[in-house]
Amino acid sequence: MLTAALRKELLLQWRSRAQFMAVFVFGAAALLLFSFAVGPVAEMLRQFSAGFLWLGLLLSSTLTLAESFHAEMENRAMEGLLLLPANPRALYYGKAIANWLQLTLLGIALIPVMVVLYDAGTTRIPMLILVIALGTAGLSAPGTLYAAMTAQVRSKQTLLPLLLFPLIVPALLASVKATSLIILGDPMNQMRSWIVLLASFDAIYWSLCGLLFGNVVEE
């Protein structure tokens, strides 16, 4: 059931890959703009590069997440899906995993932009990808749940970030810290604790949001 739901989401995302490109360009443009906020001081840009990367990713993620229930809202497709003899939980996890994969991909695509613009090169690429995967997991679990709500109301573009941003403060904090430790070096060996924090945030919200999703979509 879960694999069927996931396949449907991935197929949908593949068919709307122009959307992914647009979001990527948006994220890259945001990274470009952040450097104007600081000024052309290479050392400072490098210092803040992790924060900028995650802010860019966060802003782009609201676009991706807000769109993720677009297909279900047309022709009352959501009701059709709920009538299937399938657990709504499978629908949720299918969508959340698809969003997660897309955001991870987006994060990986933004790394070269960050490296070029902020001179924030690193050789620990697998570690960086791990942090991006864990951080975007923290964004997509509550993000998918809130998107299911806000997709059905007026002014969803405002409401989704309003609900999501305060919630993901711990995930954002840990991701930025971990990323900047990768880029700037980790003399105090703090990496582990931030990874643990991220992983526990993910574990809590992936289970809690899955539990509550049934309440949100059922009439």
Add this chain to the structure above:
Amino acid sequence: MHDDNNRFPRLPWILLGLGIIFLAIGSYIGLFVAPPEALMGQVQRIMYVHVPTAWNALLALTFAFVCAVIFLFKSDWKWDARMEAAIEVGVVLGFLLCCQGSIWAKPTWGVWWDWDPRLTTTAVLVFAFLGILALRKFVEDPGRRAIWSAVATIIASVDVPIVYYSVRWWNSLHQLQSSPSTVSRQFWLPLRMNAFGILFLMTAFIMLRARVASMRLAQELVPPPAVGERV
């Protein structure tokens, strides 16, 4: 419709009166009778409202969380009304808490704002619950509104300890929490008086606000009059 949120119509007004009296006496003692604190001097007197506000803000939002859980299990409208009331009062208290904290921080730390765990957590809390209030405004169907805001309340409440500990790892400066056991006896009386004063005020506001929410719900849930019927 029988309204469970209006079972004691006089009680909130009594609590309101009691709260004002307690707060007035407590603040009087705090401002004029209690001695100034040795290190911080007069500035410290804001503690007599600041600390009780913090306790009661947390209490109101904890009550909102309890209401949300009960609503999801029992689907009883009165808990939705109580949750709305508790979130609103909690957000107001949280906002006041940030203001009082800033007023205290400027002369003590030299800055209006500091990225200390409790301060940051309070700010995050206020924004998270403001978002839920906004969600309630944007959803017209009362059933969905109730379920969604209960779900969002549970999710936001679970976040509070995580935010607290993550910010604590990130940065810390705030002094340890004040409680009657960490302050000397002379400061103890006004602190207690104000704590109960604000507790009574908060309870009264939540009761009155829940009553209003119940009345609004009753109006929304009433079936529309038949065509041609006089309203």
